[in-house]
Amino acid sequence: MSPSRESVEVRQALERLGSDQRNVLLLAAVEGYTCREISEILGVAMGTVMSRLSPAREAMRELLSEVML
């Protein structure tokens, strides 16, 4: 079974993010961790998590605007 076109494009968009943004996005969106939990997991401040997460979502929204939004 091959992955859907949307899944392929989501993965490709994810690969275009920097690793810092990609990591917080995956922990929040896929693993369901809160910002506080992510800050503890990564050992960074809450503000850092939020300042990575918002631009990560914004970048993904732009990259995927034609596919899913």
Place this chain on the structure above:
Amino acid sequence: MNRCDGIRMQAPLYLSGEMDAEARDAFAAHLDICPGCAAMIAEDRKLDSALQSALGEFVPDTGGLEQAVRHTISLDRRRLHWTWAGLIAAAATLLIVTAIAWEYWNRPPRRYADAAVDHRKEVVEGQPRRWRSNPPELARLAEQNGLQLTQATGIAPAGYRLERAKTCTIGGQRMLHLVFYNGARRYSVFVAPHLARREMSQPVRQGAERVTEFDTGHFRGLVVSDGSAVECAELARAAASQL
């Protein structure tokens, strides 16, 4: 910084359910009057769902297997020129491929294994996780997953109480992991909103645990227990009857 900039900065806390009631109400009130921010939050939720789906799809890598089989067959052809030995080797290869395919198609879904592993690591072995256990947090977590707290607490049979809960990813889907305890034994229920036909699977053994899946038409769930197949099926029936 205008109000919309503040909303964008606070959006991660809103989406993860970390705001206190006052901040959450103020945030929601702004969404009611600001179509731009409301659209942004809706798109973020859609994005999170798309990420869960994209990373949850299982793509078996059969390329290596196919190449190995083709290589074996081609070697047999060159060396034995369709002698009986060559035919036997091809038949054996076909048998192995059939056995692998049979195993692949008949194995339980990945979510069964995920649920059993989560239960074993997080409940049986007690690996540290961020659980919610006080009623307000449990209620909020349940609500985020489409459940009332009374529904979540009511799915266990008499004698069991809801001990703790957290969200997790099972088979690529975000689910609510509920742990029930009767003073001696614990079992897990993984549940998520789902629209499908009503059904319940037979208990399937996953390592030391048994997993039974149920679907009420509104929720899909997995029950993981170290009890017998009959006990596991009864726990799933009890959960399904309350959702």
